[in-house]
Structure formats: structure tokens, C-alpha cells
Amino acid sequence: MQGSSIQFPTPSSGSALLDPFGRAITYLRVSVTDRCDFRCVYCMSEDMSFLPKRDLLSLEELDRVCTAFIDQGVRKLRITGGEPLVRRDIMSLFSSLSRHLESGALDELTVTTNGSQLARFAEELAACGVKRVNVSIDTLDPDKFHQITRWGNLSKVLQGLDAAQKAGLKVKINAVALKGVNEHEIESLMHWAHGRGMDLTLIEVMPLGEIDGLRVDQYLPLSTVRERLETRYTLHDLPDRTGGPARYVKVAETGGRLGFITPLTHNFCESCNRVRLTCTGQLFMCLGQEDAADLRAPLRASEDNALLTQAIADAIARKPKGHDFIIDRDHARPAVGRHMSMTGG
Numbered sequence: 001m002q003g004s005s006i007q008f009p010t011p012s013s014g015s016a017l018l019d020p021f022g023r024a025i026t027y028l029r030v031s032v033t034d035r036c037d038f039r040c041v042y043c044m045s046e047d048m049s050f051l052p053k054r055d056l057l058s059l060e061e062l063d064r065v066c067t068a069f070i071d072q073g074v075r076k077l078r079i080t081g082g083e084p085l086v087r088r089d090i091m092s093l094f095s096s097l098s099r100h101l102e103s104g105a106l107d108e109l110t111v112t113t114n115g116s117q118l119a120r121f122a123e124e125l126a127a128c129g130v131k132r133v134n135v136s137i138d139t140l141d142p143d144k145f146h147q148i149t150r151w152g153n154l155s156k157v158l159q160g161l162d163a164a165q166k167a168g169l170k171v172k173i174n175a176v177a178l179k180g181v182n183e184h185e186i187e188s189l190m191h192w193a194h195g196r197g198m199d200l201t202l203i204e205v206m207p208l209g210e211i212d213g214l215r216v217d218q219y220l221p222l223s224t225v226r227e228r229l230e231t232r233y234t235l236h237d238l239p240d241r242t243g244g245p246a247r248y249v250k251v252a253e254t255g256g257r258l259g260f261i262t263p264l265t266h267n268f269c270e271s272c273n274r275v276r277l278t279c280t281g282q283l284f285m286c287l288g289q290e291d292a293a294d295l296r297a298p299l300r301a302s303e304d305n306a307l308l309t310q311a312i313a314d315a316i317a318r319k320p321k322g323h324d325f326i327i328d329r330d331h332a333r334p335a336v337g338r339h340m341s342m343t344g345g
């Protein structure tokens with residue numbers, strides 16, 4: 001399929017944007033803010049400087065871009081950040097986007113959060129048609145949690161989880177595997193998550209943005225984690241890919257699902273169906289590459305969506321095949337300069 005051209009959807013065909021490698025782009029991740037109320041050690045430095053608020057797309061503009069993508073075949077939206085639930089009035093964006101769920105144009109509206117604000121917003125999210133949330137928790141030890149997040153409070157996050165489950169949201173836990181930090185807690189995290197009916201997905205540290213320490217000191221290959229787990233548990237590979245980079249296994253002993261996101265030990269690009277919008281309207285076609293398309297200028301240039309639609313098509317036409325993340329002592333610099341909080345995790 002290499003070199004195939006972009007196809008524009010007709011309203012009734014449900015056709016999708018195709019990239020040069022024939023991958024249909026059906027999933028948009030939107031970072032609505034680069035700010036966060038945590039400072040996770042692998043994600044940010046402690047004294048981050050954030051974008052001036054005037055550079056951000058307004059909530060109305062974010063709705064307009066999302067809608068333009070949905071018109072071109074995107075079926076799944078994930079709102080992320082930074083911490084999406086700290087953006088002022090963010091529920092109005094969920095509320096306005098929910099019309100696409102009601103119309104059937106969108107299959108899923110979902111959110112990735114650190115959980116700090118979930119107790120406040122879980123019910124409203126559910127009322128907006130959100131069915132699933134990803135909550136990032138790397139440890140259940142309150143002191144370690146504070147060390148990793150620098151500013152986070154585990155009990156507040158756990159209250160948020162309770163509220164989410166009470167509101168009927170399906171919760172998936174994301175945990176970054178960190179050498180010497182939570183590596184011996186992975187089994188207990190798994191038992192806890194599965195015991196509450198939640199999937200657990202483990203993530204390898206990715207070399208995104210400058211942080212205070214060295215990534216090679218944090219990096220724990222998930223191949224090692226899996227080997228260790230296999231000495232004590234029976235892991236059955238599952239075919240389901242949920243359209244994402246995670247590979248899942250079913251753990252016979254707990255009955256739960258465990259996911260592995262392994263950008264370093266197993267490149268997941270071949271099935272990539274996604275692009276990422278930053279809070280300033282930059283569209284990244286690949287998490288691990290620097291190339292981005294500016295959608296803010298065409299968005300602001302006219303009230304009509306023609307320029308925006310064309311800019312989206314042009315961007316998808318240059319989506320790269322993939323990335324090559326490497327973490328070792330010879331590659332001490334991040335693969336890309338921006339933090340995950342900017343592109344959206």
C-alpha cells in the first residue's frame with residue numbers, strides 16, 4: 001500500500017483517512033493542556049515552564065478540530081494532557097463532544113488521567129457518555145507514590161478511582177515500569193487491579209523530553225518483567241489489540257488482563273492508527289518523531305473548515321512509518337525534545 005493517496009470520506013461511506021502506508025487513521029488523542037498537578041520523575045522536571053495560556057486552543061477550537069477529524073473518519077477520541085482534568089471548564093468540552101456519540105459519528109470518547117480530580121468529575125464524565133477511563137498509578141505505596149509524582153497524593157487518587165467505578169466507568173490502570181522503584185511491586189499492583197475488575201497496562205519509559213535524572217537508570221524492559229511473571233503465573237496471549245499499542249495477556253491465576261506497551265523492546269508502529277494533537281494545535285503524526293503540522297493557523301484563518309480539512313489531509317499524507325526509540329548510555333539525550341505531557345500520553 002506504500003504511496004497510496006489520501007482518501008476523503010463521503011458522509012455515508014464511513015471511509016477513513018489513510019496514511020502513506022495504508023493505515024486508516026481512526027484515533028485522535030488530544031492533549032488539552034500541558035499543565036499537570038503532578039511532576040512524575042520520568043515525565044517532567046520539577047521546575048517545568050508551561051505554555052502561556054494565550055497559546056492554547058480554546059475549548060471551542062478544540063471542539064472544532066475534533067469535529068473536523070470525526071468528519072474525516074476518526075471514530076475514537078482520547079482526551080489527555082498534561083492532566084486534562086485540571087484544565088478550567090474541561091467538562092464543557094466533554095459535554096459538547098458527546099453529541100458525536102449520540103449521533104453515532106464517534107464510537108468512543110475517553111480520557112487518560114492521573115486520577116487526582118476524578119472524585120469531582122467521574123459522574124459528569126459518565127453523563128457525557130464516557131465509558132472507560134485510564135488512570136495512571138505506578139505504585140500503591142503512598143510514600144513511593146509521592147516520590148514518583150513529587151506532588152501527588154495517593155489517597156486522593158484512590159478516592160477518584162472509587163468514584164469512577166461507582167459512576168459505572170470501566171477503569172484501566174497504567175503503570176510505568178521503573179527500574180528499582182516499582183519493579184518488585186508489579187505482582188501486587190496486578191492482584192490489586194484485577195481484584196477490582198480493572199485491566200493493568202505496563203508501560204516502558206520512553207525517551208521524551210529532558211528530565212532531572214537519567215532515563216537509563218529508570219528503564220526496565222518489559223521483556224524482563226514478563227519473564228519474571230512467567231515463572232509464577234500462566235500468561236495466555238490475547239489476540240485483542242484495542243486499536244492501541246498494548247499487547248494483552250490473560251493471567252490464568254487472577255482471571256484479569258495485563259497489557260504491555262513496549263515501544264523499546266517491541267516496536268508497535270506497524271498497526272498505528274493514531275495521531276496526536278497538542279493543546280496549541282500542533283498535530284504530531286508520530287509520538288517518536290519531531291515532525292508536526294500546525295492546525296491552529298488554518299483553524300484561525302477562517303470560520304469555514306476547508307483549510308483545516310486540507311491541513312489534516314496533508315498532515316496524514318506525511319505520517320511516518322514509525323520511530324526508533326533507544327535508551328542506553330550512548331543515547332543519553334531524549335529521542336525527541338518535547339515531554340509526553342505536551343504530546344499527550
Ligand code: SAM
Pocket residue numbers: 036040042043080081082083084112113114115134135136174175176203204205206207208340341344345
Ligand atoms: N496526566 C494524565 C496521566 O497521568 O495519565 C495524562 C497524561 S500522562 C503524560 C499519560 C501517561 O504517560 C501516564 O501514564 C504517564 O505515566 C505516562 N508517561 C509520561 N511520560 C512518560 C515517559 N517518558 N515514558 C513512558 N510513559 C510516560
